[in-house]
Each structure stands twice: as structure tokens, then as C-alpha cells.
Amino acid sequence: MNSFSKLRRAVLAGCVVLGAATLPQVAVAQQAAPAAVAAHPYLTVAELRKLYADKQSRYVTIGGLKIHYKDEGPRNAPVLLMVHGSESSLRTWDVITQKLKGRYRVVRVDLPSYGLSDGPTDEALKVLVPTDVPIGLLDHLKIKKVTFVGVSSGGTMGMYLAARRPDMVDRLILSNTPSDPVDTSHLKLSQGLTDAMARAKDSGFRDQDFWVQFLNFFAGDARRMSAKTHKEYWDFYRRVPEKNLIGMIARIGDGKQAMIEMAKVRKPVLLLWGTADPLLPESALNAIGRYLANAQISKVAMPDVGHYPPLEVPERFAQxxxxxxxxxxPILPVAD
Known part of the structure; x- marks a missing residue:
């Protein structure tokens, strides 16, 4: 049995996504029984907002969903729209925002089901597609053009946005973003993560150490993953189970439509990659470059960095x- 098969067996229901790879989520069945919820230290969205909302927190309603975002920096500066991947939140960009908000307007958003945003209802999924979220936010803020920065499936969102609304996107910066259905057969899990999954299988719940082991496994250098990051992941992912957890995450799926959409992208694209990523290594960097055949591609490979470059090396990423x-x-002003 390969490592990913063991991972599947170790967890009970729902799903977690790293890029386009589906990793089952422990004890978050789509319709969790109240007794099961009460048995574990889950937090409601309201409780998470009390813990983590701050003076920069803002909310906008899109398709009936209350979406959390932050908008920082000079209003007349070039805009960076930063979108996290699944299993993450807008806090992915905290350090990078601090480094860049003096010279850019930095907009970050928690995608539905994540961070402090509502999860998508059945009704919302009937009227929304994933790219409606960034479009709705930019329309709300009256922002016409952005540099889109995305990591993992957040980068997938950026590609789909550039294909659908090229008028909104000046350029893309994509980090460890899938372009093919992800092959997980090569994953060789650490002993710490294997043990954490065994506990999860027994208890039906991912404990705090699970998230330490998870983040460390996907890092190029686990020492870069701070205790603060470990604690935030633990808090956000003991959120009360969402019925449609990944309903508004941009996904590659079987890859057929994704290839069509990627071919529509005709913008400058920087592929900023942690090639120590056990899930999406350098071969994935090369593959996405091929699929973005009509874009103007630049590549930067960071061989010491894993799946989450904005968390591991935020200062380098900001530079x-x-x-x-x-x-x-540079986008030059058009002469009169």
C-alpha cells in the first residue's frame, strides 16, 4: 500500500486540498452529528472572528456569503491581490503585507470555508463559481486592475481569473500551483505525520500536533514554520465542519477544462516555486510553464523551500x- 493510500485510510470523511490533490479530512463529515462536534474542541466562525478579526478586518457579502478581507496600503498605489490556497487563510500573507504595504495597495481575502469567511451554502453554490469571489471583491472596492499573487490552489484561482477577466489582471505571480491532476504516489510521509494520522484515525479528529507534523512535512526547512503558524492552523482547522468545504476552491479536476483555461492566459507570469515541495516538485513547475503556452513566463526555483513559500520565506518572497x-x-502609463 503506498503512502497516499495509507493517508486515505487514516482519515474518515470530507476533504482537504493541497493544490488539486484531495487529502481526506479527519472527522469533518459533511453532516457531522451534534454529539461528534461537542466531543471535540471545535470553534464556530463567530468564535474565530472574536479571536482573529482585527482593525484591518472588513467584510463584503458575495452571493449571500459574508467574506472576510483586508485592504491595506496607499489607495493610489498599484494593487496586489493575494489569494491563499486550501487549508490556509489570508494570514498566509501577513509578513509579506507588512513588507509591501508601504508601496502597494495589498488586498487579501479569506476564501469561503476558510479563515473568517462563511462557508458556501447549497444555495450559494447554485449561483457562484470560484472566480466570482475575487471579481465580487474587486468590484466592491472599485479596483480595475491587479497583480494577482496566489499560492497552491490560490494560484489556480488566478489563472482562471486571468482567463475569464483578462481586463482585471496585469500579471500573475504563481507559487507551487498545480496544472495537472496531482500524482501523490511518490509521497513518503514522515513518521511524525504517520503517527498523527494514526491518532486521527482512532479519535476521528486532527489534534494540534497533526498540524505541526503536516506543515513540517510540506516545508523545505521545518524550522521556518513558526509556533504562531502552527497555532493558527490548529485554530482555523478545528472550525465547526463545513458541508461544502471546498465548494469555492479553484480546482484542476481532471485537467481537461483547466488546460483550456490555462491556454487563454496571455499575461506575464512569474512562477515562484519551492522545488523542495514533496507534492509539487520541479516537474510541476515545468509542467505549468508548458500549459501556460500563450503567457510570458519567468521562473524562479527555490531549492530549499517547500509547498508554502509565503510562509517559509516571506521576506524573500516579498523581494x-x-x-x-x-x-x-513594469506597466507603463499610456500616453495621452
């Missing part, structure tokens, strides 16, 4: 964003 936007692909 590369600024260099790419300001030096590599």
Missing part, C-alpha cells in the same frame, strides 16, 4: 514580488 512588478514587468 521577488517587488522586483518582478517594478523591474521585470
Amino acid at each position: 521577488m514580488i517587488a522586483a518582478y512588478v517594478e523591474a521585470a514587468t
